[in-house]
Amino acid sequence: MCRNARIAVGLALAALLLAAEPAAALTASELEGTWYVLVHYQDSATAHPDAWRWDDRIWVFEREGDALSWTEYPIVVFSDSSGRFESLGGNRASRVLEAWEPSETQLANIRSGLEVNPRGSKSKRLTRQGDGWISGGAPMAQSASVITYNEEWTIEEVETSPVFGRADFFGSGRSDSLEGRTLYRTEKVGDDELSGEYARDESRRGRFRMMRAGGTGTVKGSGRTQSERAWDVMVRNAASNLNEDDLQAFSSGRSAGEEVDEEVRLDVRQQIRRDVEESFRAQGQDPNQFRGRVEQLTRKIERQLLDEGKSVAEVQQMLQNGEISLD
Numbered sequence: 001m002c003r004n005a006r007i008a009v010g011l012a013l014a015a016l017l018l019a020a021e022p023a024a025a026l027t028a029s030e031l032e033g034t035w036y037v038l039v040h041y042q043d044s045a046t047a048h049p050d051a052w053r054w055d056d057r058i059w060v061f062e063r064e065g066d067a068l069s070w071t072e073y074p075i076v077v078f079s080d081s082s083g084r085f086e087s088l089g090g091n092r093a094s095r096v097l098e099a100w101e102p103s104e105t106q107l108a109n110i111r112s113g114l115e116v117n118p119r120g121s122k123s124k125r126l127t128r129q130g131d132g133w134i135s136g137g138a139p140m141a142q143s144a145s146v147i148t149y150n151e152e153w154t155i156e157e158v159e160t161s162p163v164f165g166r167a168d169f170f171g172s173g174r175s176d177s178l179e180g181r182t183l184y185r186t187e188k189v190g191d192d193e194l195s196g197e198y199a200r201d202e203s204r205r206g207r208f209r210m211m212r213a214g215g216t217g218t219v220k221g222s223g224r225t226q227s228e229r230a231w232d233v234m235v236r237n238a239a240s241n242l243n244e245d246d247l248q249a250f251s252s253g254r255s256a257g258e259e260v261d262e263e264v265r266l267d268v269r270q271q272i273r274r275d276v277e278e279s280f281r282a283q284g285q286d287p288n289q290f291r292g293r294v295e296q297l298t299r300k301i302e303r304q305l306l307d308e309g310k311s312v313a314e315v316q317q318m319l320q321n322g323e324i325s326l327d
Contacts (some may be wrong), residue, residue, distance in 0.1 A: 013265075018062055031158065031162070032061050032063055033212060034060050034212070035058070035060075036058060036110045036211045036212075037058070037208060037210050038101075038208065040207050041197050041205060042204070042205060045203040051097050052097075053095065053098075053216050054095060054096075056076050057074045058116050058215070060072075060216070066124060067125050067128075067272025068127075068133050069123060069124075069126075070126055070155075072305070073116035073117070073118070074116055074120045075116060076115075077114060077115040077119035077217065079111065079320070080105050080320050082103070083096065084096065084100055112214045113214030114214075118218060123149070124153045126154075130155060133154065133155040133156060134153070134154045135151075151167065152166075165181065168180040168181070181201060181230065182200045183199045184197075184208050185197045185198075185199075192211065193211050193212070195209045217282075231293070234280070234285070234326075235319055235324060236322065237295065240316075241275045241278050241282065242275050242301070247268065264306075273294065273295070273298045275296060276298050276301070297326060300324050
């Protein structure tokens, strides 16, 4: 398939998708900036075709003279990652099998700016093509025995109902073929948000939301080993297992440094220990094998609640922010 034919196919497919009622106008200058993209979809090629799944990424658009730079970061890092992943045992985790939505705290994180991991990021320079934009393709191999791979990124109808397209091609000196196409067709434009239909080849169908976000920062190395980082995740996840109703009764209204009856302290410690143990089990770990770590985390939480006068909610936030950690 020649380049002109590829462009024609892309335009024809976009035209079919744009048959629906047009969205509000969005100019190219309004597209510039950082966007958080959340996708909910079903995949007919999987063992559970009716299950909803989610994916997210960051898109950054920048004008470069008459061209438009489009960068994608597929690995997004929230300061509060609760609800996004589930443990598979050990240090492994997977995305929750549902249409995950960000919480109010996570929405605030999006607005203030997320961190991204540069691993897997891609960038394309797009030039004007009619009322849209298209990336320049890499030259195909001249030899029929050499196979090359190329991606073509497009934005059609950018000032009416933007359709963001990604096409994958394999080619040789003899011919090239379309191997996959992803489309995000905008149906609604709101205040700093676009939403619409998502499609990947013939198998994935769903919806997307594209929210304007704050500037991104690159994830900074902590200097900790992989094992230490895994325990950091364990500690952050312990926040959701603290029994707020039971513990709040002990800590409510308590001032920092206030004397605590030893019997009360023992009751609180036992409750915290039960919650920590349950958190370990929920993440695929046997708390009996990590008695020292369970006790260490129990005492640190106890100290914040009873000696520092922190509320349960404040301690939960400290755990999620990494302010309480295992040595």
